[in-house]
Amino acid sequence: MAVIVQKYGGTSVGTVDRIRNVAQRVAKRWREGHKVAVVVSAMAGETNRLIQLVHDTCSTPNMREYDVVISTGEQVTIGLMAIALEAIGVPAESFMAHQIRILTDSVHSKARILDVESSRLQATLQNGKVAVIAGFQGLDRQGDVTTLGRGGSDLTAVAIAAALGADVCEIYTDVEGVFTTDPNICSNARKIDRISYDEMLEMASLGAKVLQTRSVEFAKKYGVPIHVLSSFVEKTGTYVVKEEPAMEKVLVSSVTYNRDEAKISLRKVPDRPGIAAKVFTPLAEANIVVDMIIQNISREGYTDLTFTVPKSELARALEIIRATAEEMKVAEVLTDEHVSKVSIVGLGMKTHAGVAAKMFDTLAKEGINIQMISTSEIKISCVIQDKYTELAVRALHDAFQLGEEGGSVSQERL
Amino acid sequence: MAVIVQKYGGTSVGTVDRIRNVAQRVAKRWREGHKVAVVVSAMAGETNRLIQLVHDTCSTPNMREYDVVISTGEQVTIGLMAIALEAIGVPAESFMAHQIRILTDSVHSKARILDVESSRLQATLQNGKVAVIAGFQGLDRQGDVTTLGRGGSDLTAVAIAAALGADVCEIYTDVEGVFTTDPNICSNARKIDRISYDEMLEMASLGAKVLQTRSVEFAKKYGVPIHVLSSFVEKTGTYVVKEEPAMEKVLVSSVTYNRDEAKISLRKVPDRPGIAAKVFTPLAEANIVVDMIIQNISREGYTDLTFTVPKSELARALEIIRATAEEMKVAEVLTDEHVSKVSIVGLGMKTHAGVAAKMFDTLAKEGINIQMISTSEIKISCVIQDKYTELAVRALHDAFQLGEEGGSVSQERL
Numbered sequence: 079m080a081v082i083v084q085k086y087g088g089t090s091v092g093t094v095d096r097i098r099n100v101a102q103r104v105a106k107r108w109r110e111g112h113k114v115a116v117v118v119s120a121m122a123g124e125t126n127r128l129i130q131l132v133h134d135t136c137s138t139p140n141m142r143e144y145d146v147v148i149s150t151g152e153q154v155t156i157g158l159m160a161i162a163l164e165a166i167g168v169p170a171e172s173f174m175a176h177q178i179r180i181l182t183d184s185v186h187s188k189a190r191i192l193d194v195e196s197s198r199l200q201a202t203l204q205n206g207k208v209a210v211i212a213g214f215q216g217l218d219r220q221g222d223v224t225t226l227g228r229g230g231s232d233l234t235a236v237a238i239a240a241a242l243g244a245d246v247c248e249i250y251t252d253v254e255g256v257f258t259t260d261p262n263i264c265s266n267a268r269k270i271d272r273i274s275y276d277e278m279l280e281m282a283s284l285g286a287k288v289l290q291t292r293s294v295e296f297a298k299k300y301g302v303p304i305h306v307l308s309s310f311v312e313k314t315g316t317y318v319v320k321e322e323p324a325m326e327k328v329l330v331s332s333v334t335y336n337r338d339e340a341k342i343s344l345r346k347v348p349d350r351p352g353i354a355a356k357v358f359t360p361l362a363e364a365n366i367v368v369d370m371i372i373q374n375i376s377r378e379g380y381t382d383l384t385f386t387v388p389k390s391e392l393a394r395a396l397e398i399i400r401a402t403a404e405e406m407k408v409a410e411v412l413t414d415e416h417v418s419k420v421s422i423v424g425l426g427m428k429t430h431a432g433v434a435a436k437m438f439d440t441l442a443k444e445g446i447n448i449q450m451i452s453t454s455e456i457k458i459s460c461v462i463q464d465k466y467t468e469l470a471v472r473a474l475h476d477a478f479q480l481g482e483e484g485g486s487v488s489q490e491r492l
Numbered sequence: 493m494a495v496i497v498q499k500y501g502g503t504s505v506g507t508v509d510r511i512r513n514v515a516q517r518v519a520k521r522w523r524e525g526h527k528v529a530v531v532v533s534a535m536a537g538e539t540n541r542l543i544q545l546v547h548d549t550c551s552t553p554n555m556r557e558y559d560v561v562i563s564t565g566e567q568v569t570i571g572l573m574a575i576a577l578e579a580i581g582v583p584a585e586s587f588m589a590h591q592i593r594i595l596t597d598s599v600h601s602k603a604r605i606l607d608v609e610s611s612r613l614q615a616t617l618q619n620g621k622v623a624v625i626a627g628f629q630g631l632d633r634q635g636d637v638t639t640l641g642r643g644g645s646d647l648t649a650v651a652i653a654a655a656l657g658a659d660v661c662e663i664y665t666d667v668e669g670v671f672t673t674d675p676n677i678c679s680n681a682r683k684i685d686r687i688s689y690d691e692m693l694e695m696a697s698l699g700a701k702v703l704q705t706r707s708v709e710f711a712k713k714y715g716v717p718i719h720v721l722s723s724f725v726e727k728t729g730t731y732v733v734k735e736e737p738a739m740e741k742v743l744v745s746s747v748t749y750n751r752d753e754a755k756i757s758l759r760k761v762p763d764r765p766g767i768a769a770k771v772f773t774p775l776a777e778a779n780i781v782v783d784m785i786i787q788n789i790s791r792e793g794y795t796d797l798t799f800t801v802p803k804s805e806l807a808r809a810l811e812i813i814r815a816t817a818e819e820m821k822v823a824e825v826l827t828d829e830h831v832s833k834v835s836i837v838g839l840g841m842k843t844h845a846g847v848a849a850k851m852f853d854t855l856a857k858e859g860i861n862i863q864m865i866s867t868s869e870i871k872i873s874c875v876i877q878d879k880y881t882e883l884a885v886r887a888l889h890d891a892f893q894l895g896e897e898g899g900s901v902s903q904e905r906l
Contacts, residue, residue, distance in 0.1 A: 122804040128568065135579070136575045138574065139578075143572075143586055144571065145571075147571035158546065160556075161549045162549050466879075467728075
């Protein structure tokens with residue numbers, strides 16, 4: 079008899095029929111004798127409809143009120159889900175953030191969870207009922223509704239699992255788990271059985287869309303085992319868990335890519351202390367997230383500085399950078415939107431240096447030029463021309479034998 | 493500087509444009525220096541959409557969860573209204589039932605308001621902000637959401653007005669006020685300037701749709717002056733207030749009608765003590781509201797019993813009555829769906845007997861047969877054949893000179 083938290087996203091509860099299907103899956107676990115708490119998102123399309131209503135009313139809405147409107151989507155789903163469960167004989171009770179006090183800070187539309195008061199939930203589970211919880215929403219200290227931002231329902235599920243000391247937090251999605259790479263690009267991409275929090279964190283921040291970094295960080299912090307699986311197929315998915323000894327044997331566990339970056343280069347920047355601060359402080363103040371930064375060695379008192387920003391922020395970033403560049407007498411500002419970032423992630427890299435060389439060699443053999451390189455303990459990213467994205471992904475996936483049964487190249491085989 | 497509670501129904505906030513129009517009206521009062529609290533309904537059509545979702549999920553839904561789903565409509569409107577107000581420079585704050593503790597009992601889908609904790613509202617108004625409150629919803633002692641049933645937003649507005657000790661509760665609708673009769677039937681129907689709570693109560697229960705009896709009862713109990721007016725035309729409407737000396741001078745203030753009744757007659761009922769209880773107890777147990785009841789004097793040990801029920805309940809009522817009739821050896825059960833009830837209401841009747849005679853005489857002159865009669869201190873109702881409804885309404889409206897400037901026939905003129 080386990081305590082299980084399940085989370086179903088907008089697609090899984092997109093219609094009344096799908097809500098009834100989910101109810102059947104929940105009922106199955108409940109009938110097996112488990113204590114089940116279910117976290118649900120708004121029905122697919124509903125949150126966008128509500129955002130549209132808000133923006134039709136005002137293009138710069140008051141964010142406290144934005145959250146009041148947006149949070150109704152999840153409320154509708156919990157009511158319908160509890161009704162669907164009761165209709166098939168499963169006693170259920172729905173809860174909004176104010177009923178179980180999912181306490182957050184007051185940063186509306188992207189609040190952070192501070193605490194979950196689990197006593198009412200515990201009582202519901204103890205009484206043999208299924209608890210159905212609205213994802214994505216919280217309550218601040220004043221008693222006002224907040225929302226957690228995109229991917230917030232995953233975060234709710236992990237926080238509820240932590241508060242309940244659940245045995246597992248099952249995240250149901252429209253894919254079967256976490257893959258060695260995007261199956262749309264690489265037909266022999268394999269589902270990964272178990273992966274560490276750290277690898278999953280890197281993958282999420284490098285472009286894998288299946289889980290958001292915030293949820294994985296939260297799960298890591300509280301040691302909540304996550305199981306990512308399909309809500310349409312009954313099949314074991316991917317477990318995201320604490321690092322296990324066997325995991326370090328795998329050098330590379332996945333290949334990810336991200337086409338959403340643009341490159342900005344400042345040519346001939348006068349090289350003196352404080353230039354990096356001068357360039358990046360105004361960007362930070364404008365809330366523009368700079369990803370990779372490369373500064374070449376100085377030549378004749380000048381250096382070149384290159385960095386990437388999200389494509390959607392390029393225009394704003396350029397405006398700011400041009401002002402800085404003028405002030406600093408930079409020779410030239412260059413931009414390139416036709417780039418993409420290809421990365422490999424793996425715990426085994428920590429203890430093995432040959433991985434980077436193999437990655438560069440693989441790309442070189444395909445005639446792909448590497449424009450920027452960035453590394454961490456467990457990942458290597460290369461910026462390349464974006465037309466080579468698929469080719470690079472497939473070549474790396476093959477080179478590290480990720481499509482083969484038994485996982486990727488082990489240290490012994492490299 | 494007054495404290496004003498305004499309530500806008502679903503039609504008045506049916507689109508984003510209309511919400512912006514309402515915001516302008518609210519802003520006007522606020523700029524005049526008044527303290528304004530606004531109660532809003534769900535956008536027109538929204539509550540029905542939510543009810544449909546619930547019924548698509550289950551035809552006999554758990555009512556706690558029904559309320560969770562249904563109450564989201566008002567939540568969307570308060571957020572949008574507060575955003576629309578802020579957008580035109582009016583500081584505003586929205587509130588749900590759980591934030592201002594509109595305490596109700598736990599009878600889901602038709603809860604009764606027990607108490608309103610007004611301190612947070614008071615603080616908002618004191619800080620010069622407009623408070624925007626979700627109508628229709630409440631919170632029970634367990635912290636669960638409840639709803640107040642149809643017309644619930646009016647009730648919320650009156651309760652908020654009572655809690656704030658407001659100077660007036662303005663109910664905005666799609667008509668210009670309370671009329672002497674239905675203007676669709678009688679072209680010279682006049683808007684009534686002031687009317688007593690008791691007259692309004694009778695009119696509401698006799699078929700006038702502008703206000704519901706529960707709201708008027710609540711207003712009467714707490715002495716809240718109601719102002720019913722149009723949300724589309726800027727014009728004084730009708731004040732519903734405590735009885736004033738001048739009101740008694742008006743014999744008849746309005747003519748109402750109701751086509752939604754059906755008549756059931758039991759012929760040759762053995763006349764002995766307890767028969768009425770025997771007939772009506774099973775109907776009450778089935779929650780069927782019986783309106784008028786007539787029992788004729790006994791003849792040769794038998795009597796006839798006639799009563800009316802809502803047309804929508806006729807089938808259920810008949811099923812129950814046929815069982816009772818068989819048991820009691822009643823000769824015959826007759827039904828008639830082609831009836832309607834025409835009523836006149838007026839405080840002045842209390843002290844004058846000629847009113848009833850004038851009503852019967854007016855109907856007789858038009859050749860309309862009266863099938864049943866029922867009276868209270870301030871109203872007289874007649875059941876007639878329904879094809880005569882419009883004719884009867886117009887004849888009575890004319891006979892009591894309701895279309896004329898200066899009100900209806902005074903006692904002196906009768």
